[in-house]
Amino acid sequence: MIAFQRVAHTFGGVRALAGIDLEVAEHEFVAVIGRSGCGKSTLLRIAAGLLTPSRGRVLVAGEEVTAPCRDVSLMFQRPALLPWRSVLANVLLPAEVLGLGEQRSRAHELLELVGLGGFEERLPHELSGGMQQRVSLCRSLLQDPGVMLMDEPFSALDAITRTELSEELQRIQREQPRTVLFVTHSVDEAVLLADRVVVLSPRPGRVHEITDVPLARPRALGRAELDEVSRAVRASLGEVTA
């Protein structure tokens, strides 16, 4: 579904990505992990068609990505909410822009799900950092695309909310599988959610190692099998540091 072919990118002298080769199959959930600044966000922006790579190319559904496409959603690392819109209106933005029809009840459902029931009419600046991130997550889920690119969606959340939302994501994925590329700094989260975990080397980013997570779903944190895979990923991360 997504194929990175020798994708490299340089920002005015800074080599962010150096030759990424990676294939993500349809309905596969791939987690990307790597040091801060190794080019994970850049990778997602390239896949979303927001950035043209300096070299190489990305195919989505067999077609080269040259511009953003409606079937691909990108959840940004920062919440990127419109300050003049209420929480609800922010969540409904993709429905308006993509002409998805009436989605109010679904938006309410999603907000309830992430624990923001009752905040629908607030403006973004009245929310805490983690709450803003959850609004952004709802917006991304409302778009309901075939391919989801998620950039550290749970970074500002506490462990419990994180677990709840991971479970929710697994449930959604079970009911209606999507292709997901998911950036995270949490190895446990990566192993919990993903079919494969890609470890990138530090800047310039390169695929260092890919670890399969051959475990049945639903998975739950704290299981021994998960810890084992986690340890493998950590080892792989440790190598790239040295």
Add this chain to the structure above:
Amino acid sequence: MIAFQRVAHTFGGVRALAGIDLEVAEHEFVAVIGRSGCGKSTLLRIAAGLLTPSRGRVLVAGEEVTAPCRDVSLMFQRPALLPWRSVLANVLLPAEVLGLGEQRSRAHELLELVGLGGFEERLPHELSGGMQQRVSLCRSLLQDPGVMLMDEPFSALDAITRTELSEELQRIQREQPRTVLFVTHSVDEAVLLADRVVVLSPRPGRVHEITDVPLARPRALGRAELDEVSRAVRASLGEVTA
């Protein structure tokens, strides 16, 4: 050193904090943990003198806080960098504003320490999210105050950078102890760094339980004693969810 006395705060109908009583001794390192939106950032902003609580008061060094004071630093949840200043100039801001004299070499040291050597002359928008957060951390460390308030300082960082910086923070704290109030979502991090871990209940925030961490320093992640305390904190967090 810091004393919260029945501190409560309400934002136009939203009760954020409800009666916080907490004392932080001089040179003590206290971690605060709690659900997203439970009022942690609000607590720090009140302690920093940026927000007057609806009820109650905060004393720092025995004096009621009514305005920000130079001996207290606050590291914000978002990086809050000045877009027109280079990385180095952003880090040097407290030195300029507080008149701390020449701090260039120290700023370079700090940037080197957090892995941003070579990025001194870049503008903030050329950095990744985690890199921006590290700049903000350097800025806060440069201020070199008696009291440090830190709002999720490592949330955008990968596990390895996080560990490195935690160790660095421990070293600094050993060499020159400060009073620290540290908000985090990571139980492991809290237990690794803190003398006491405060668990807040969900909105409106209240002190749910305080766990002592009676372990010798330096500590390192992965030790069994730490895991034990972590489990206790997790249990306490689990209770507040129910």
Add this chain to the structure above:
Amino acid sequence: MKAVLPVLGLLAIVGAWWLATIVFRVDPFLLPSPGDVAGSFLELPGYLLEQTLVTSWEAVAGFALSVVIGVPIALLVVGSTVLERMFYPLLVALNAVPKIAVAPLVVVWFGFGIGSKVLMVVLVCIFPIVISTASGMRSTPNELVELFRSLAASRAHEFFKLRLWHALPQIFVGLKVSITLAVVGAVIGEFVGARAGLGYVISTSGASADTSLAFAAMALLAVVSVVLFYALVLLERKLVPWAEERRVV
């Protein structure tokens, strides 16, 4: 309290003016005292208020037209670098033409009626509106633009659901500059050829050496400006509440 301060400011200035006319013995034909001006107003209150309405209406009509024309021009300029490069310099050039010098042309084409005044108002108002709207739309944060791009949003959506909203606080700066210029523009239009309006009063009284009447008319102009300006401020408070607190998200 809110209402007291502007009144205090006004009193301070009027007081200073009065004192100046007394202490420096400024000749009344140059700068009449506030008392003379008030006297002139009280001689012809009904007539002067009528003229005030005429001028206000011209200014408001021209201002509204400028918004209707200026905002789309700004959209075009922001939307297309080619259009910007081609026509921005011309807009600048147009703005640099002293309106009073092209006035005969305007009167010949638009007559002595309200048409020529409205055109004058549009000529002075349009530039601040275009430039502030364009600059506001341009300054939309990259992360929000990328959000819209990632949704494969059309240009229209990007402009009307994002950039225009983001620009609103800056558009209001342009509008506030324009509204005071609008009043001046209407007056200049009236200088050139009119049978009514405060500009007509000023040019007539100037010729018949009635300086305090001219100043009374100018004081009324100032009142009209201030009222229109604060009407915009109120509108801004209504329309742009999120920016009032100056928060960032």
Add this chain to the structure above:
Amino acid sequence: MKAVLPVLGLLAIVGAWWLATIVFRVDPFLLPSPGDVAGSFLELPGYLLEQTLVTSWEAVAGFALSVVIGVPIALLVVGSTVLERMFYPLLVALNAVPKIAVAPLVVVWFGFGIGSKVLMVVLVCIFPIVISTASGMRSTPNELVELFRSLAASRAHEFFKLRLWHALPQIFVGLKVSITLAVVGAVIGEFVGARAGLGYVISTSGASADTSLAFAAMALLAVVSVVLFYALVLLERKLVPWAEERRVV
């Protein structure tokens, strides 16, 4: 490419103007053809360029003075709600006074020399500068203001190290509006009493039915405006590089 587009735009407009004078047979005393205007210029090139320099110098001097006065006023207004409430309405009122109507006063006080022209320029320029600077400084994101507060920064630091920098892109909008008004202000000053300058050329030739000379002078005015405007654009590029890419941090 960059230089071609404005030239194309210019050619398009001049062409349209030429066509209009031919097709609609506009009388040359109303709207002379571009050829007539060029002819007028070529008759007196040295003289006209001299007058252009006079006007440009007045405009630039007045503009610089407006910046020097206007920015501190904006600082005061942003710094104190009391001052804002007291004096903002007066500033609005001042801006609404038609400058041409107070001209004798200005000439009596400031003479026929450059003084009265510079004052005129200041009177027209100061308002956009104050309002855009004030609004830009006010719109500083709360998180940055809180950063400075948390450092117990003095007001001076908050203003000069934060708000003024943040406001720069908006200040430039005000400056760009002002610079074109500055040229017009200088011309109005020259209408009122002068011995040189493009405004003087326009007022003398306009009334002697030498319309093409007046238009030549106006074309030169437009050139001056465009040059000054793009000088500001260049300066902005130098001073505000972080805003050019319109990123947010």
Add this chain to the structure above:
Amino acid sequence: GGAEPAGSRTEVDYLTSFSTFGRDAYAYVAQEKGFFEQAGLDVTITPGTGSVDVLKLVAGGRADFGVADFTATAITAAKEELPVTVVAAVQQRSLAAIVALEGGGIARPADLAGKRIGDQPGSTNQVMFPVYAKAAGIDPARVEFVPSAPPALPQLLAAGQVDGIGQFVVGKPLVEAAAKGRKAVVLPYGDLVPDLYGNALVTSKDIAANRSELARAFTGALLKGLEYSIQHPEETGTILKKHQPAQDAGVAAAEVGLMAPYVRPAGFTGRIGELTEPRVERIVRTLVEAGAVPDGSVRPGDFVSFGLAPG
């Protein structure tokens, strides 16, 4: 001339009546021919911006001398009590006129009834129109005055926006130039109301009272320039062009030629610049009749220094 160095000469600021047309060129002639220098004066000529502005600037001390319309001076003196005084009449007969274009339906004063006349509000032409209309035997109420700015008037007339405009007689070449060859019809007020003066040289009451020698010297030199100018219209045009490159020497010469019979009308035997008290009295009375000034508000001596005037 040119004997004395500029430093020892008295500095004088002078304002023309309006801009720098041929009708105001005599000051440049006096300058060029050295009349000012011979009188021990170092004169700076600044183009004026209309009667009322000139009066205010002279009253305010910004200029020592200036030229303003005599009628406007009388009205302003009555209403504003400006400390100015007239020291000479530049034209013995008013230059005020209604100017129309041939074929536009106005050939004689009687044709004015029912027409639209464009004019600056408060101009002599408009203020004195009732007097003129009475002399012409038409009802002033049947003529509509459309207010407009002076520079726009020829254009408005040529474009047919108005049927006639208030203008000085010397504006004829200007109007004809604007109308591209169409002939202009000029209806001078002076034909029917011969008492009115044209422009007047004014100075401040202070100069008239305390520096009367200066006033005499300047008046003499300026009127010498005026006399030379009407005798040599072509040369006047050339001199003006030399000082004011934007002016057209031909148009200016034509203006001066037209102006000559008003400065020294046929049969006039007095000196150029002469002012007589009975005439001024009649003018004031006319103004009162026309409703331009309240009765008793001004006497001739209030605004004219007969002692300083030639003759």
